[in-house]
Amino acid sequence: MAASKKTTRKTPAPAARKSDAVLAATANDYPALLAEVKARIQSAQYAALRAVNQELVGLYWDIGRLIVERQQTEGRGKAVVAQLAADLQADYPGTGGFSASNLWRMKGFFETYSATAKLAPLVREVSWSHNLLILERCKDEHEREFYLRMTRKFGWSKNVLAHQIDNQSYEKSLLGQTNFDQTLTPALRAQARLAVKDEYVFDFLELGEQHSERELERALIARIEDFLRAMGGMFSFMGSQYRLEVAGREYFIDLLLFHRRLRALVAIELKIGEFEPEFVGKMQFYLAALDAQVRQEDENPSIGIILCKEKTRTIVEYALRDARKPIGVATYEITRTLPKELNDQLPSPEAITRLLESI
Structure with a gap:
């Protein structure tokens, strides 16, 4: 009988295995390479456009x-x-x-x-x-x-x-009622004050004068792009009825945003009535929980905005005076008019100059 042939499996040469590994590594690294090259191209394009713009404006000057x-x-x-x-x-x-x-x-x-x-x-x-x-x-x-x-x-x-x-973002930014001077570092104060206005205009909403807080929240979410634009354009949407759990109990923040420049979470509480001092205590609780449970290590302290239909400026001032968390109190409207009685309450020219120089 003829002896049966013994089949042997060839082992790939070490060089071949190494080449495969290099190719695999290259394939895995390619998306990062592509992203880096695209970022560099975009940076160069932006620099070129900026140079062209400066030259054009200089020409017109x-x-x-x-x-x-x-x-x-x-x-x-x-x-x-x-x-x-x-x-x-x-x-x-x-x-x-x-x-x-x-x-x-x-x-x-x-x-x-x-x-x-x-x-x-x-x-x-x-x-x-x-x-x-x-x-x-x-x-x-x-x-x-x-x-x-x-x-x-x-x-x-x-x-x-x-x-x-x-x-009227200029006037509404200068009139803003916050405690940021006492609760934020000098590097963040001016930028935060400019990010939180005294009044927000939601003229894109189809709401009557009589509406619930839940209806207001749903209407804002349904027009989220318009809402973020009205807030200033540097916010990202994180969620509505954002859930927090503390000591086994659930709490829900009406709206949670993230401000890209400030690198801070921004909690928003919606109130369809007039501002009440106790709103500040509730917001401080939310901000403490966000800082402890949600805020990342490289992010700045969370900020709160209490958004009411009406407010009495003196009551807001007293309510914020001893608050330890950064909070702003603003109103919302569905028209674009700044109350005439507030036009005379803008800061002095010297105070405005100091604020603008910090931008």
């Missing part, structure tokens, strides 16, 4: 300056602008931005900011369209500085900026 200087020396008034617009459009066909109306805007742009050394550098940090919006719709130097700084810091789009101006 110089054109405005030259018009002002020529009018001062020759006194030709409107004639020089009309002639300049016609010649520029003829010499640069297809290039926008050189109409007579735009040249007048450049002139006004230079005249508005040239005498303000503090603001002149800021205008180059935002786009020309942002500058025009701020120039045409803001009434004084401090208001313009506020929107310039906030646009630069938070990267507001033109639509978000327009929304913030419509909703």
Whole structure:
């Protein structure tokens, strides 16, 4: 009988095994590589756009300056602008931005900011369209500085900026009632004060004057993008009726957000009536539980916003005076009007300047 053949299994050479391992490792690392390259590309694109924007704004600044200087020396008034617009459009066909109306805007742009050394550098940090919006719709130097700084810091789009101006974010930020000066570090105080406004406008809601807290909460969640935009655009949604368990008992926060710049959880309690002092004690409890159970090591202390339909400013001031957790008390409206009696309560120009310089 012929001897049966013995089959043997070939063992892969060590070099082959090593090559397979390298390929596997490379495949596993590729998503990280791709993400890193894309981030670098985006960074370069942003830097290039920023450089182009600075050059464009600088060009318009110089054109405005030259018009002002020529009018001062020759006194030709409107004639020089009309002639300049016609010649520029003829010499640069297809290039926008050189109409007579735009040249007048450049002139006004230079005249508005040239005498303000503090603001002149800021205008180059935002786009020309942002500058025009701020120039045409803001009434004084401090208001313009506020929107310039906030646009630069938070990267507001033109639509978000327009929304913030419509909703009087400048006035409502300055009027905000918080205890942040006593409860937050100097590095966080100013930024937190600007993140929590005195009044929020939810004009996108289809709610009548009579509604429950639950109806308000559901309506806000149903329009979550509009809600986050109304809050300031730097918030992320973490949940509604956010559950906390303390000593075997359940507690629920109406809305929980996260502020990306502050790197802090923000608990929101919705109240359809007038502010009551006991609301502060409940919010302090929620913030203590969030800090102990939810807050990550690299995050800042949690912040609370008590959002009421009405409030008496003196009662809020007393209620917050000795509170140890950072809390703001605000009202909500479904219209865009700031009460006239509050217009005279804005801080002094010196106080406004100190706040804006910290942005």
